[in-house]
Amino acid sequence: MKIQILTAAISSLLVAASTYAAGDLSRANPEKIVIEMGTQGTQMYFKPNHLDLETGKAYKLVLKNVDKVKHELDPGEFGAKIFTRKVEVVHDGQMLAEIKGSLREIEVGPGGEVEWLVVPVQTGKDLYFECALKGHREAGMTGTVTIN
Numbered sequence: 001m002k003i004q005i006l007t008a009a010i011s012s013l014l015v016a017a018s019t020y021a022a023g024d025l026s027r028a029n030p031e032k033i034v035i036e037m038g039t040q041g042t043q044m045y046f047k048p049n050h051l052d053l054e055t056g057k058a059y060k061l062v063l064k065n066v067d068k069v070k071h072e073l074d075p076g077e078f079g080a081k082i083f084t085r086k087v088e089v090v091h092d093g094q095m096l097a098e099i100k101g102s103l104r105e106i107e108v109g110p111g112g113e114v115e116w117l118v119v120p121v122q123t124g125k126d127l128y129f130e131c132a133l134k135g136h137r138e139a140g141m142t143g144t145v146t147i148n
Contacts, residue, residue, distance in 0.1 A: 038071075055120045083119045087100075
């Protein structure tokens with residue numbers, strides 16, 4: 001009887017441990033989404049300007065500034081619904097800096113690239129984000145995110 005109880009307890013622990021490892025987001029391979037930031041004529045843009053994400057799934061948002069002026073991403077409502085794992089500053093494929101913790105905006109210099117690793121934790125529809133630099137929002141640099 002003791003052996004059966006011990007076997008059942010060990011089996012339960014093994015199942016729980018394997019479930020935890022499968023859901024360990026620190027080991028997850030994040031889905032990569034490149035968000036281009038730029039200017040076309042008199043309009044400024046994020047491309048894509050709408051994202052569909054899922055709660056609990058890891059994402060690597062690559063903010064790629066293809067312009068000759070700086071841009072930023074102010075996550076607005078979207079920022080309140082995600083967990084930021086980290087932000088990496090990358091140059092020529094090499095990580096220059098790693099920032100951890102919550103953030104209010106990410107500014108990307110001309111020709112620069114930043115990797116923002118996030119996990120959505122709450123659902124929301126048409127959550128806005130924008131470039132809050134003077135004149136950029138007015139030139140069309142806005143976007144939305146839906147989190148299911």
